[in-house]
Amino acid sequence: MRAKELQMKMESRLQLDKYKDSLDTVYEIMARLNKYTTEEMLFYSAQLLADLTHSKDVAIYTIVNKTYARLFSATSPEARKLGNSIKYAAIEDVYQELLEGRIYLNTAMDENLPLMAGAVYAEEKIQLILMFWGMPSHTVTSADANRLTVIITLIQNSLLRAKRLMVSFRKQNYLEGSNVLNEEAFTALVKTFLEARDKGLAECTLLEIVLGYEDYEPVSRKLACDIRQTDYMGIIDGRKLYILLTNTDAKNAEVVQTRLQKTGYRSLIKENIL
Incomplete structure (x- = not known):
């Protein structure tokens, strides 16, 4: 009986720690988003994502058309390894997962692909692709995917607003x-x-x-x-x-x-x- 009570207390403590961690994450995201102008968002979101996921190598690609995406910001040379322009639909493993609205996890540890990738959507279409090449554990799990899903949900409106601004920037100015x-x-x-x-x-x-x-x-x-x-x-x-x-x-x-x-x-x- 004593062992069971101890186990329940430990599980409750773990749940509380996870809840606190989630609240801390939300607070950090909102506090840092408020620091940036709309023009700065796409640049500094890469660093924000790197800090929140504990990854040194993060890249943000903006969708140009149905075939190509253009690198906008990256935190390291490693994160730029696919180049300034990618034919994203041809990266089938990643693209199919993102197309289904899921987080891509590189469980096969293919060195030519990011360890993890997510997307920001508008009207069910991919607008930005977020790639993570380095993670502390060098592996990725469903827990990492769930955490990234929450982070993207919190920052997606700011990222979409920044992208729309850059698209209309020329005509307006x-x-x-x-x-x-x-x-x-x-x-x-x-x-x-x-x-x-x-x-x-x-x-x-x-x-x-x-x-x-x-x-x-x-x-x-x-x-x-x-x-x-x-x-x-x-x-x-x-x-x-x-x-x-x-x-x-x-x-x-x-x-x-x-x-x-x-x-x-x-x-x-x-x-x-x-």
């Missing part, structure tokens, strides 16, 4: 009749990207276009074909034209600089906008 962002919006965007880069959450490079005596408007139209849809053009200091290359380090930015040079314009890599 283009200078009239151009594909150039206004100074206020572009400056804020660049600061957000550079701060995330300095914290190891993103890769980006800022280029200043050497205009000489030309105005930025005709130059921006000429350069539009030399940059990707995921890059941004904007002005700083009134009339100076800049290009923010996302998911691009300084070495890979040299390829873009060469392409711009062939169009007739030199560019300079800028570490900041001060």
